[in-house]
Amino acid sequence: MTRIVQSLAEISEPYDALFCDLWGCVHNGVAPFPGVAEALTGFRAKGGKVLLLTNAPRPAKYVAQSLDRMGLPREAYDAIVTSGDAAQDAMFAGAVGQKVWHLGPDKDEGFFTEVPPEWQGQVTIEQVPFEEAEGMVCTGPFDEMNEVPEDYRPRFLLAKSRGLPMLCANPDIVVDLGETRIYCxxxxxxxxxxxxxxxxxFGKPHPPIYDLARRRLSALGGADDSRILAVGDGINTDVAGAMGEGLDVLFISGGLAADQFGDDVENPDPELLMTWLNARQRDPLYTIGRLR
Structure with missing residues (x-):
């Protein structure tokens, strides 16, 4: 049965590292949540490592720039590992061919232009019109504020008829941008x-992003799995993925499912929480309303 806690510091002593989700846990797409920076810097001040593990479909450097603009201090984390990083590696390895059609907003162009050092000079990935593509790379809708998945059904029917595989750079279904829910x-x-x-x-809950996170953590000194705490609000991504990897989980109930646990986001109703978790057959070790 999950234990409801009031702060990260309350449970952090057994852990050397955090695999912490971003959207819904650290920020809402517009600004960091109150108390988050203090919680993460406090964990680091005691010798812990913080890896921000996100399903963002962009290389880590672009996520860092976004966090800078939001005002999250660099002192709050050691490294960023993105779904985009893991998916990029697969794309350059030829997972969906060398001629690809990009389905996604312009802000994700770094997925193609920011070639990882290990792939520079090794292979050329060419963005082409849909009609010429060997595969698709999806980083989201073209217009994430207005479009829904069904808008793409006609194009997907044609893609299926041609046998085009789709590389999904962000397995999240939805996120909340401020007060607006958008499709991923x-x-x-x-x-x-x-x-x-x-x-x-290649993002959460799938193994490649966790493999990449462990490699990044190893470069920072490493930690046994038993001393890694995963933090996340996505029950089918963050929680399912971490539990599948054998990691302890701190579930952020005030994220995507905040409206399921009563009127006080900071203090989830225990009975509603247990009913909701049992229905989804998930049992995170800890739960907190908001990361603090």
């Missing part, structure tokens, strides 16, 4: 699969 690449990839297409995933 995962929702598009799920629709394509439902239609009979083939989608490939």
């Amino acid at each position: 690449a995962g929702a598009l990839a799920a629709l394509y699969e439902d239609m009979g297409g083939r989608s490939l995933y």
Whole structure:
């Protein structure tokens, strides 16, 4: 049965590292949540390592720039590991061919232009029109503020008929941008699969992003899995992925599912929480309303 806690410091002593989700846990897409920076810097001050583990479909450097603009201090974390990093590696390895059609907003162009050092000079990935593509790379809808997955059904029917695989750079279904809920690449990839297409995933809850996170953590000194705490609000991504990796989990109930646990976001109703978790067959070790 999950234990409801009031602060990260209350449970942090047994852990050497955090794998901490971003959207819904550290920020809402506009600004960091109150108390988050203090909680993370406090963990680091005691010798812990903080890896921000996010399903953002962009290389880590662009996520860091976004966090800078929001006002999250660099002192709050040691490294960033993104779904985009893991998916990029797969793309350059040829997972969906060398001629690809990009489905996603312009802000994600860094996925193609920021070539990782290990792939520079090794292979050329060419962005081409849909009609010329060997595969698709999905980082989200073209217009994430207005479009829904069903808008892409006609294009996906054609893609399926051509046998095009889809590389999904962000398995999240939705996120909350301030007060607005928007669809992510995962929702598009799920629709394509439902239609009979083939989608490939590299972010949470799938193993590649955790493998990459462990490699990054090893470069920082490493930690046994038993001393890594995963923090997240996505029950089918953050929680399911970490539990599948054998990691302890701190579930942020005030994130995507905040409206399920009573009127006080900071203090989830224990009975509502247990009913909701049991229905989803998830049992995170700890739960907190908001990370603090």
